[in-house]
Structures are given as structure tokens and as C-alpha cells.
Amino acid sequence: MSNETTETDAGTEENDPQDAIDAQGDRRREELDDRIFEHSAGDEQEGIPFVGAGPGNPRLLTVAGKELLEEADLVVHAGSLVNSELLEEYCDHAELVNSVGKDLEELIPLMRDAYEDGDNVVRLHSGDPAIYGAALEQMDALEHEDVPTHFVPGVTSAFAASATLRTQLTLNEVSNHVAFTRPQGKTLSPEEDHISDFVEMGDVTTCIYLGTHAVRETMDRLLEDDHDPETPVAVIYHASWPDEDVIVGSIGDIADRVEEAGYRASAMVVIGDAVTGAGYERSYLYGDWANRGSSGSAGETEASDD
Numbered sequence: 001m002s003n004e005t006t007e008t009d010a011g012t013e014e015n016d017p018q019d020a021i022d023a024q025g026d027r028r029r030e031e032l033d034d035r036i037f038e039h040s041a042g043d044e045q046e047g048i049p050f051v052g053a054g055p056g057n058p059r060l061l062t063v064a065g066k067e068l069l070e071e072a073d074l075v076v077h078a079g080s081l082v083n084s085e086l087l088e089e090y091c092d093h094a095e096l097v098n099s100v101g102k103d104l105e106e107l108i109p110l111m112r113d114a115y116e117d118g119d120n121v122v123r124l125h126s127g128d129p130a131i132y133g134a135a136l137e138q139m140d141a142l143e144h145e146d147v148p149t150h151f152v153p154g155v156t157s158a159f160a161a162s163a164t165l166r167t168q169l170t171l172n173e174v175s176n177h178v179a180f181t182r183p184q185g186k187t188l189s190p191e192e193d194h195i196s197d198f199v200e201m202g203d204v205t206t207c208i209y210l211g212t213h214a215v216r217e218t219m220d221r222l223l224e225d226d227h228d229p230e231t232p233v234a235v236i237y238h239a240s241w242p243d244e245d246v247i248v249g250s251i252g253d254i255a256d257r258v259e260e261a262g263y264r265a266s267a268m269v270v271i272g273d274a275v276t277g278a279g280y281e282r283s284y285l286y287g288d289w290a291n292r293g294s295s296g297s298a299g300e301t302e303a304s305d306d
């Protein structure tokens with residue numbers, strides 16, 4: 001596919017990010033990127049790193065992320081969900097640009113030009129860039145313009161929430177699965193909203209991103225679908241930030257509590273029995289599995305790796 005061009009306001013010709021995304025998609029369908037087999041997550045790599053800032057507390061940034069920020073000349077960050085303390089602490093001499101309100105047409109040339117000028121550029125996403133981060137479209141647009149990119153993972157907010165709750169998202173005999181999801185709205189149609197399906201499964205911990213403003217609608221839908229109103233729900237606002245707040249309730253009453261607290265954004269909604277951590281059974285790992293030694297099958301070896 002050719003690189004189609006559009007006129008920008010400045011009158012210069014720029015690549016159209018949508019064309020770049022389509023072209024990169026076509027390439028992926030044809031063959032896998034060689035770098036997949038050459039590099040591991042955490043390796044030093046050339047190009048622009050897409051770094052996960054973690055949930056907020058600067059101490060929850062990875063070592064790799066910290067080193068990259070300390071070397072950066074330009075940091076394009078995800079606005080209010082990236083703690084300004086982290087930017088102050090690690091982005092010593094970097095120019096800081098907030099990406100909120102900027103479209104790809106603005107962000108891509110900004111990062112490309114700085115990189116081509118020899119600057120160390122870091123794209124900083126909140127939590128982990130692979131979760132509701134819209135990172136790949138930026139990476140594809142940059143790669144299409146011969147600017148290499150790579151991921152540097154971060155601690156996603158659901159993990160900070162579970163640490164705050166002092167529980168596990170998976171818990172023997174309570175929760176065997178975790179769903180990272182979001183509620184219906186502008187991006188997701190009602191048919192694509194699977195929160196009720198996950199809750200219905202019974203042994204899933206459902207972590208809802210981007211749903212603080214819609215707690216009441218979400219809980220109302222669960223009640224309409226006849227889910228137990230007593231099912232535990234926690235809403236963790238700003239997990240790991242100094243103003244972190246934890247609201248614990250149930251499908252039946254959490255909406256009132258969240259409305260009373262006044263939160264409309266920046267919280268993780270966790271549904272399921274793992275919220276309380278009650279009722280789990282000891283695992284095989286430190287019981288029967290441990291006593292079987294290393295002579296087990298491949299499946300057993302994998303289980304004992306946990």
C-alpha cells in the first residue's frame with residue numbers, strides 16, 4: 001500500500017496515520033515481525049519506547065522505564081493518569097508534552113521529528129500500555145515512517161487495586177479467571193459489553209477500566225440480569241496515589257457509595273468474591289504438588305512454576 005499524504009494546516013505534506021495503520025496491518029497478516037524472535041520484553045532496543053508508567057506511585061515504575069525516562073529529551077505522557085510526581089522525579093531535563101486532546105496527526109510528527117533530530121523520545125502511558133492504551137496505532141504510524149518502536153510494560157491499575165485490597169485476582173476455589181473489561185458507552189456497543197457474562201460465570205474476577213462514571217448503570221444492568229445483589233464489589237480510586245480511596249460494597253449498594261464519594265473517573269471497579277479474599281482453599285502448589293517432586297508431567301511442572 002502506498003503512503004498516501006494529506007495537507008496539514010502548516011501546509012506541509014504528512015503521512016495519514018490511518019493509511020499507516022492499514023499498511024502495518026497488511027504487513028502483519030503476511031508475516032510476523034522478526035524482532036519478536038530477536039528481543040524480549042525489557043531488552044534495550046532502538047527507537048521510541050512505549051513505556052508503562054504504572055498506576056501512579058513512582059515506585060511502581062519498572063527499572064527499565066525509570067532508566068528510559070532519565071535519559072529522555074522528550075516525554076509524551078498520558079496526562080492526568082500519569083502522576084506528576086513521577087514526571088518531576090525522573091524526567092529531569094526532558095520536554096514534557098501532554099497527549100490528552102492531541103490526535104495522531106499531531107502526535108506522530110511530534111515524536112518522529114524529535115527522534116529524527118537525535119532526541120531520546122519516550123511515549124509514557126498510564127499503567128501498562130497494552131491495556132486500553134491505544135498504543136499500537138501510534139506505534140504503527142511511527143513504524144510506517146521508519147521510526148522503530150517497542151513496548152516497555154508497566155503495572156496495570158487492576159494489579160495496583162488488588163494489592164491495595166490485599167487480595168489475589170485469582171484465588172483457589174474462588175476465582176479461576178480474570179477479565180479486564182470496560183462498560184458499554186461511546187466505544188463499546190451494548191452487545192459488546194460482556195460484564196454480565198463474566199459475572200454470570202461465577203469464578204471470574206471482573207476488573208472494569210474506564211467505568212467509574214457508569215457504576216450505577218453497570219450495577220443496574222447486573223441487577224436486571226438477576227445477579228446476586230450481595231456479590232462483592234470494590235471501587236479503588238487512584239490506586240497507589242496519595243489520595244487513593246477504597247470503597248467496598250456489593251452490586252446492590254456500590255453505586256450509592258460511589259456517588260456519595262463523588263468519583264466520576266480514575267477508578268478501578270472490581271467485581272467478584274476475590275474482592276474480599278474470603279472462602280478460598282489452600283492450593284495444590286504448596287500441598288500435594290510440592291510433595292510430588294520434579295518427576296511429574298510437563299503439565300505438573302508448569303503448575304509448580306506458579
Ligand SMILES: C[S@@+](CC[C@H](N)C(=O)[O-])C[C@H]1O[C@@H](n2cnc3c(N)ncnc32)[C@H](O)[C@@H]1O
Nearest residue numbers: 055126127128131156157209210238239267268
Ligand atoms: C485509558 S485506561 C488506561 C489503563 C492503563 N493503561 C492501565 O493499564 O491501568 C484508564 C482507566 O484505567 C483505570 N485506572 C488507571 N489508573 C488507575 C489508578 N491508579 N487507579 C484506579 N484506576 C486506574 C481507570 O479505570 C481509568 O478509567
